[in-house]
Amino acid sequence: MSKKVILCCAALVAAVAVPFYLEGFWLQAGLFAMSAAIGAIGINLLTGATGQLSMGHAFFLAVGAYSYVYFAAEPEGGAHGLGGLGLPAPLAALLAVLAAGVAGGLFSPIAGRLKGAYLGIATLALIFLGQHVLFNAEPVTGGYNGRAVPPMELFGFVFADSPELVVAQVPFGALERLWFLGIALLAGAALFARGVLRGRPGRAMNTIRDHEIAAGVMGVPVARYRAGVFVLSSMYGGLAGVLIALVFQRTVPDYFGLLLSLDYLAMIVIGGLGSVAGAVTGAVFISMLPQLLSRYSDALPLVAEPGSGGVTPAEAARLLYGAAVVVTVLFLPGGLAGLAARLRQATTRRAASPAGHPASLSPSPAPDARN
Amino acid sequence: MSTTYQPGGMDISVPRLEVRDVTVRFAGLTALDAVGFTVEPGSLHAVIGPNGAGKSTCFNVLSGVYRASAGSVRFGDAELTALAPHRIAALGVARTFQNIALSPHLSVRDNLMLGRHRLTRAGFLAAGLRLPSARREAAAHGERVAEIAAFVGIAGRLATPVGLLPYGVQKRVELARALCMEPRLLLLDEPVAGMNGGERRDMAELVVAVRESLGISILLVEHDMGMVMRLADTVTVLDFGRRIAGGPPGEVQRDPEVVRAYLGAAAEDGTRENAS
Amino acid sequence: MDVHDPRPPEGSGLIVRDLAVSYGPVAALRGVSLEVPRGSIVTVLGGNGAGKSTLLRAVSGTLGFHRGGVTAGEVRFDGARLSGTAASSVVAAGVVQVPEGRRVFARMTVEENLRAGALGARDRRAAAESRDRVLTLFPVLAERARQRAGLLSGGEQQMLAIGRALMARPRMLLLDEPTLGLAPMMAARIAETVREINGQGTTVLLVEQNAAMALSLASHAYVLEVGEVVLSGPAGELAASDEVRRRYLGVEDDGDDGNGGGGDGGPAARTSGGARRDLSASPRPVLARWSA
Amino acid sequence: MITFLELLANGLSVGAVYALIALGFVIIFKATEVVNFAHASLLLVGGYVVARAHPSVGFWAALALGVAAAAVVGALIEFLVIRRAKVSSHGVLAIVTIGVDIVLTTELTRRIGTEVLALGDPWRDRVLHLGPVAIAQTRVVALAVAVVLIAAFLLAFKYTGWGVAMRATAEDPETAALMGVRRERVSMGAWAVAGALAAVAALFLCVFPTPGLDRSTTFAAMKAFPAAILGGLDSTTGALAGGLIIGVVEAMMSGYQNDLAFLGRGIGDVAPFLVMIVVLLIRPAGLFGTRELARV
Amino acid sequence: SQKATGGAADPSAVGGDGVKTGPGVTADKISIGLMTDLTGPYASFGKSLTQAQQLYFEQTNAAGGVCGRQLEAVVRDHGYDAQKAVAAYTEIGPKVVALAHVVGSPMVNAIKQRIETDQMLTIPQAWATGLLGSKPIQVTATTYDIDMINGVDFLAKEKGIKSGDKIGHLYFEGDYGESALNGSKYAAEKLGLKIVEQKIKATDQDMSAQVAAFKAEGVKAVLVSVGPKQTASLVGVSLAKGMDVPFVGSNSAYSPQLLPTPAGPALLKDFYYMTGGAPISSDRPAMKKLAADYAAKYPDTPIDSGVSSGYAAAAIVVDALKKACEGKDLTRAGVVGAHRSQSAWGEQFGTTMDFTRFDKPASLLSYVAKPDKAALGGAVIFKEAAASDLAKEYQVPVG
Ligand SMILES: Nc1ncnc2c1ncn2[C@@H]1O[C@H](COP(=O)(O)OP(=O)(O)OP(=O)(O)O)[C@@H](O)[C@H]1O
Ligand SMILES: Nc1ncnc2c1ncn2[C@@H]1O[C@H](COP(=O)(O)OP(=O)(O)OP(=O)(O)O)[C@@H](O)[C@H]1O
Ligand SMILES: CC(C)C[C@H](N)C(=O)O
Ligand SMILES: [Mg+2]
Numbered sequence A: 001m002s003k004k005v006i007l008c009c010a011a012l013v014a015a016v017a018v019p020f021y022l023e024g025f026w027l028q029a030g031l032f033a034m035s036a037a038i039g040a041i042g043i044n045l046l047t048g049a050t051g052q053l054s055m056g057h058a059f060f061l062a063v064g065a066y067s068y069v070y071f072a073a074e075p076e077g078g079a080h081g082l083g084g085l086g087l088p089a090p091l092a093a094l095l096a097v098l099a100a101g102v103a104g105g106l107f108s109p110i111a112g113r114l115k116g117a118y119l120g121i122a123t124l125a126l127i128f129l130g131q132h133v134l135f136n137a138e139p140v141t142g143g144y145n146g147r148a149v150p151p152m153e154l155f156g157f158v159f160a161d162s163p164e165l166v167v168a169q170v171p172f173g174a175l176e177r178l179w180f181l182g183i184a185l186l187a188g189a190a191l192f193a194r195g196v197l198r199g200r201p202g203r204a205m206n207t208i209r210d211h212e213i214a215a216g217v218m219g220v221p222v223a224r225y226r227a228g229v230f231v232l233s234s235m236y237g238g239l240a241g242v243l244i245a246l247v248f249q250r251t252v253p254d255y256f257g258l259l260l261s262l263d264y265l266a267m268i269v270i271g272g273l274g275s276v277a278g279a280v281t282g283a284v285f286i287s288m289l290p291q292l293l294s295r296y297s298d299a300l301p302l303v304a305e306p307g308s309g310g311v312t313p314a315e316a317a318r319l320l321y322g323a324a325v326v327v328t329v330l331f332l333p334g335g336l337a338g339l340a341a342r343l344r345q346a347t348t349r350r351a352a353s354p355a356g357h358p359a360s361l362s363p364s365p366a367p368d369a370r371n
Numbered sequence B: 001m002s003t004t005y006q007p008g009g010m011d012i013s014v015p016r017l018e019v020r021d022v023t024v025r026f027a028g029l030t031a032l033d034a035v036g037f038t039v040e041p042g043s044l045h046a047v048i049g050p051n052g053a054g055k056s057t058c059f060n061v062l063s064g065v066y067r068a069s070a071g072s073v074r075f076g077d078a079e080l081t082a083l084a085p086h087r088i089a090a091l092g093v094a095r096t097f098q099n100i101a102l103s104p105h106l107s108v109r110d111n112l113m114l115g116r117h118r119l120t121r122a123g124f125l126a127a128g129l130r131l132p133s134a135r136r137e138a139a140a141h142g143e144r145v146a147e148i149a150a151f152v153g154i155a156g157r158l159a160t161p162v163g164l165l166p167y168g169v170q171k172r173v174e175l176a177r178a179l180c181m182e183p184r185l186l187l188l189d190e191p192v193a194g195m196n197g198g199e200r201r202d203m204a205e206l207v208v209a210v211r212e213s214l215g216i217s218i219l220l221v222e223h224d225m226g227m228v229m230r231l232a233d234t235v236t237v238l239d240f241g242r243r244i245a246g247g248p249p250g251e252v253q254r255d256p257e258v259v260r261a262y263l264g265a266a267a268e269d270g271t272r273e274n275a276s
Numbered sequence C: 001m002d003v004h005d006p007r008p009p010e011g012s013g014l015i016v017r018d019l020a021v022s023y024g025p026v027a028a029l030r031g032v033s034l035e036v037p038r039g040s041i042v043t044v045l046g047g048n049g050a051g052k053s054t055l056l057r058a059v060s061g062t063l064g065f066h067r068g069g070v071t072a073g074e075v076r077f078d079g080a081r082l083s084g085t086a087a088s089s090v091v092a093a094g095v096v097q098v099p100e101g102r103r104v105f106a107r108m109t110v111e112e113n114l115r116a117g118a119l120g121a122r123d124r125r126a127a128a129e130s131r132d133r134v135l136t137l138f139p140v141l142a143e144r145a146r147q148r149a150g151l152l153s154g155g156e157q158q159m160l161a162i163g164r165a166l167m168a169r170p171r172m173l174l175l176d177e178p179t180l181g182l183a184p185m186m187a188a189r190i191a192e193t194v195r196e197i198n199g200q201g202t203t204v205l206l207v208e209q210n211a212a213m214a215l216s217l218a219s220h221a222y223v224l225e226v227g228e229v230v231l232s233g234p235a236g237e238l239a240a241s242d243e244v245r246r247r248y249l250g251v252e253d254d255g256d257d258g259n260g261g262g263g264d265g266g267p268a269a270r271t272s273g274g275a276r277r278d279l280s281a282s283p284r285p286v287l288a289r290w291s292a
Numbered sequence D: 001m002i003t004f005l006e007l008l009a010n011g012l013s014v015g016a017v018y019a020l021i022a023l024g025f026v027i028i029f030k031a032t033e034v035v036n037f038a039h040a041s042l043l044l045v046g047g048y049v050v051a052r053a054h055p056s057v058g059f060w061a062a063l064a065l066g067v068a069a070a071a072v073v074g075a076l077i078e079f080l081v082i083r084r085a086k087v088s089s090h091g092v093l094a095i096v097t098i099g100v101d102i103v104l105t106t107e108l109t110r111r112i113g114t115e116v117l118a119l120g121d122p123w124r125d126r127v128l129h130l131g132p133v134a135i136a137q138t139r140v141v142a143l144a145v146a147v148v149l150i151a152a153f154l155l156a157f158k159y160t161g162w163g164v165a166m167r168a169t170a171e172d173p174e175t176a177a178l179m180g181v182r183r184e185r186v187s188m189g190a191w192a193v194a195g196a197l198a199a200v201a202a203l204f205l206c207v208f209p210t211p212g213l214d215r216s217t218t219f220a221a222m223k224a225f226p227a228a229i230l231g232g233l234d235s236t237t238g239a240l241a242g243g244l245i246i247g248v249v250e251a252m253m254s255g256y257q258n259d260l261a262f263l264g265r266g267i268g269d270v271a272p273f274l275v276m277i278v279v280l281l282i283r284p285a286g287l288f289g290t291r292e293l294a295r296v
Numbered sequence E: 001s002q003k004a005t006g007g008a009a010d011p012s013a014v015g016g017d018g019v020k021t022g023p024g025v026t027a028d029k030i031s032i033g034l035m036t037d038l039t040g041p042y043a044s045f046g047k048s049l050t051q052a053q054q055l056y057f058e059q060t061n062a063a064g065g066v067c068g069r070q071l072e073a074v075v076r077d078h079g080y081d082a083q084k085a086v087a088a089y090t091e092i093g094p095k096v097v098a099l100a101h102v103v104g105s106p107m108v109n110a111i112k113q114r115i116e117t118d119q120m121l122t123i124p125q126a127w128a129t130g131l132l133g134s135k136p137i138q139v140t141a142t143t144y145d146i147d148m149i150n151g152v153d154f155l156a157k158e159k160g161i162k163s164g165d166k167i168g169h170l171y172f173e174g175d176y177g178e179s180a181l182n183g184s185k186y187a188a189e190k191l192g193l194k195i196v197e198q199k200i201k202a203t204d205q206d207m208s209a210q211v212a213a214f215k216a217e218g219v220k221a222v223l224v225s226v227g228p229k230q231t232a233s234l235v236g237v238s239l240a241k242g243m244d245v246p247f248v249g250s251n252s253a254y255s256p257q258l259l260p261t262p263a264g265p266a267l268l269k270d271f272y273y274m275t276g277g278a279p280i281s282s283d284r285p286a287m288k289k290l291a292a293d294y295a296a297k298y299p300d301t302p303i304d305s306g307v308s309s310g311y312a313a314a315a316i317v318v319d320a321l322k323k324a325c326e327g328k329d330l331t332r333a334g335v336v337g338a339h340r341s342q343s344a345w346g347e348q349f350g351t352t353m354d355f356t357r358f359d360k361p362a363s364l365l366s367y368v369a370k371p372d373k374a375a376l377g378g379a380v381i382f383k384e385a386a387a388s389d390l391a392k393e394y395q396v397p398v399g
């Protein structure tokens, strides 16, 4: 217990210290990872815990990002003549998350009825339809070019480069300021999801995944729960969208495409299905990998400078990323989080009794799982 | 034989279950054909019949998994045929499954806590924010779950993932999960299938104990005639979806139609071991 | 108890020697030896978790599906070594298993399930014959030929599982709880069928919870407990032994060990059919009503 | 009217190509219950080999090589990845195929680099005139090939032991093994067949009216998803029907784009997904797919 | 630690040589960023651009560099993905003095705000009208709308298109297509033509349905503002289906790679494209030298429009740096200021450009180019650069 507290405190101190030491590139990479982690927690609730495959997560990020921009932008619009509602930024962010939830809710006739591959591919439609709307609803979305993101403002504190702010001789620009916002949002999102997963809704979700009919008979309103989880996961997507928009300072429709959705699936598989820690680990891995590779492309032996022929950093990142997904599933059934759990168990087991079952679950499919 | 079983100090209201003319059709097959019977409050009512007679189908109708094409099922004032499974569960109807339907990756405790779903309230928000109400609720129900686990004899396994348990223990978990719903009507579909003599005896004891302790109605499907004859107050016999006999066990057992369709000649001498 | 009976010619039938099996760190069988002479029926009894299914998996080469493996000993059939070969070679050698828990192909029709059973058999005409035989044995399968197997009732699925295995015309049949969930009449029918196909020359290894039936069919029986053979002998003798009668047949004396776990059940509670026995003889657990 | 006919013909002809791609998904799904997201990269493998080989060995030999290469890669995916993946859920396997797809596609696009590769087919840019309607010859061939292959697979799945073995293995590998099915061989066979099919589909995807194979070819394969789902993921007939429907819808929506301007420009591209959603709302398992029914 | 953040708080300093310097400039080195596409849809273009610019920097360095400093290129690949562009800008933005090219208008738009805050001279390799109106961003030569206006004018003057005719316009969704469409609509209105629009996505490959639609409307010519592959499909299908009309493309619609494909013959027949930058085959000494140097340095790589375009863009940046050096101010703002003081730049590469106004295209003159198998870069000038009257009257929408 106290060990846990110490660990948490250490993590907190480290997180706070980061902006004072690392340069913009790292802060930005970290913020991307935080946003990705929030989104991944969301889709892990849906796909990992409830067994509902979704390939449309990027759509909800888009809804979050664009809603925030629209709600927060000045009614008159800026240079591009794109208007908004001019709401206070925190309210706009909150409403944006709710909007993503509503979008998820609108999809619930499908989300509540379909499962497996069918749901997965049906959600693919969200991406394409969503992008169609983003491209065409120009007065709101700015069309192909997207639009600029109004900065977050909390109690008069603006999360942007100006007005200038220097803390302990370190200039605090948008990224430094957003870093703290990101940490807070991620921590909140993670704790919330953990509560959900370990509580009554989590059990219901797991049972829907494992045995839908049994869940219903035990009193779980299955369709409503499915839809509910879909909405919740959409809201996580929406929050991730708001954060990424703030970091980006611009939203463009292209970003919210299929590849982003696939990234999210890769994150939860690599991290470990169904757990919050898994989602976060996977998100950090997937979103940092390409950045690290391109940053250190000159130092890495196999990776060529862009433009010089050979494997470029972007290509290397994708190769590694694909391979990581495969390798995780082949050799780390529980993902990175599962690996960590096993390591932890191995150390505690050595301390305690040597007996007990192996940590890895999923023996063969139970004989009764068939019909 | 009495048709109602009156345990001492019955204080929860256990309504009568009335099944009237229930018909279920699947493409080209009538699985239940105008079946009707009544389960008196607090009694143990067995449904028997050959394989494919429609016993599980009947359970599926009672628990809302299948929708009847005709007929009515009344549980007290409620008409069950129009309700979704979770609504029926909310009325206090619990069941076990012929084929185990537990979450293999979840611990026994979590599987049992799922049984408390209908009795608890914590939603996404309460659970996510860990509101005090949710915590109190979880603690209170956790205690009851431990009680029930002890009753069923699986107290030592609460932390074990269900998938790692032997078959017989999983069957007990099924029963415990149903009990966790604090049912007023308990449906047991072949609770002792796949168990050997000793295990069957324990399970039968448990069923009796449940009835004595809680005074609820129990509907039992079983091919183990010994158990049915010993435990049941009333027996309904189905064959090809039709009710072919009903009444006290002794009577039913001698019914020539039942012997022909179900028990077979071998059963007539009354000593035969029944199939598992 | 070990009874010496005339051994069949060496190398014919199924021979299991000093078999040890473990699932990862969990040892499920230790030093199990048993013989099923050609043309005989041999049964294995044992409580839940004793290792009966594990034994059959070891014979048919499917331990790998459960992340288990043979750690010592060997399995031979008609002189040829089975342990270490693939499941498909075991089938090719003529050894076919009806797995525990039915395991029908739920999404395929009844008809297709039967055809799947014949995949191991090469002879087309023989396949048609076996099909006829199976359908006479279980007429309900003919009625439901085009129904998806997953929608059959539990007992119907069990019939399908047995019928499917018979399609391959095995030289040796491994049955894992074939009467699970079957109505008494149907269980009796299965018993007859086992006797009949045995009469036609198929060797049978039968795992059953219904010990009475198993012992009446088998010539020889083994009792497994926690992964080891604790008893073996001619079926008749075993059936007469107090131990077996008490534990697996469920007859006579009380003396409960009241253990809730699997494997070692208490005394059987069944007496002659129909008579209601006083069940309140032993102290029974009590569950208080819930109030909140 | 003529426009309508012309668009219809166009739609059917593109649809044939979608159907061929969708057939590949369906085969794998039927045989292994995995949604194979790596199908697009198999396509790229087949197309790439044909494109590289045809200048030296001629078209038909190149096609044979391409089909063989894609089959081998398919089989390798099975051998190296699918077989060894220790997961119980087909959903996770689907995600694994995404990983495989990324690796393969990245490597192939790197090799293709910035080129647009011609496949050297014998039909070139000839068109077939049916009255006022003109259809590219390649597409007529594609339609014929699709119909023949789909019929062949339909029969194979229904009537051969191979089909039964595949489906049995897909559903329950252990029990299938108990039936004597050589699981590895069957599942590898399915992947090889899917690879071969992908190469055939790649051929028709990259010849006239499209200019050739390049790094963006895989995107076109995306439309086979709604096609396969629309028809029913486990139905070969569905693949054909789905492909044709998607093709026609897309052609019509693009062709009448100006009259449909209120839906936003470029509706032709998203229309397949709209149609898919509508169909799924009415029939959750697609037009010809088997409904997932469960009992307890 | 040495903590550096975005440009806002960057210190400027005065070096030993009296030149004011800022980010990206040290005593002996000037870093210039290239944000290119090497893995996305415009990878071939991006590669040519990058190589041509590296060639230019090398040559400049060989000639003594700029302001006594050597030039160094910092290349980042964004793969035509706006997020990656933002990430890349965060990384290299603080370290460079200018961006010699950024491929794609969505990428430029994504980092536009920061470019403006940082006063980072940026040459987009994209010609959407929306990129105008920003001081540090310099779109080279014409924009897509100007090209299309000149294209319609060309059709009317030389291909017999007259009032009342319909002409098709196939365009990509996005800035590129829509800028072009703006131009064609404007010109069509002025000339009494009707535009039949067909919008597609970059992932579309088969233009049969679009051809059917054009055919049904009886278009007399087709404007093409899509990618090279779609152009090839369009032209090929049209011809095969007997729609024998002239095609006029935007500068991004053509690539010489398509000549060996089955669509090659159709492209050679009646296809033209409009471009503000001269093709590399044009008869100018600078181009001839570039062609020779490029072929010498990168012997195996094909030559396309990216080579000349990138080379010229590098020249713009380097000239701006040189001018800034004269003013002893190599800060970013200094570079932008120096750049914006030039009113007639680029004679040697083709048309001259006016950099003093940033709310207008730098030039209104478009070449009409035509595919040619034999020519270097696969295209020759069909008609010398000219600005139509329509283009001169046209009010560029700045946004
Ligand atoms: N969903 C369904 N679709 C089609 N047929 C079904 C379905 N469910 C049940 N059946 C059929 O209805 C009949 C009755 O099935 P049911 O499961 O009720 O039998 P049962 O009495 O429980 O038999 P058993 O003792 O073998 O479990 C069977 O013939 C079965 O095949
Ligand atoms: N996949 C597995 N992983 C780990 N342990 C296993 C696995 N399968 C079985 N076991 C263990 O091996 C032992 C023997 O199990 P087995 O299934 O062979 O018993 P059985 O005699 O067939 O029991 P039952 O009567 O319940 O079918 C048990 O302790 C069981 O828990
Ligand atoms: C050449 C291309 C990269 C330009 C592109 N069409 C754009 O405007 O974004
Ligand atoms: Mg049943």
Ligand SMILES: [Mg+2]
Residues within 6 Å of the ligand: C052, C053, C054, C100, C176
């Ligand atoms: Mg067993």
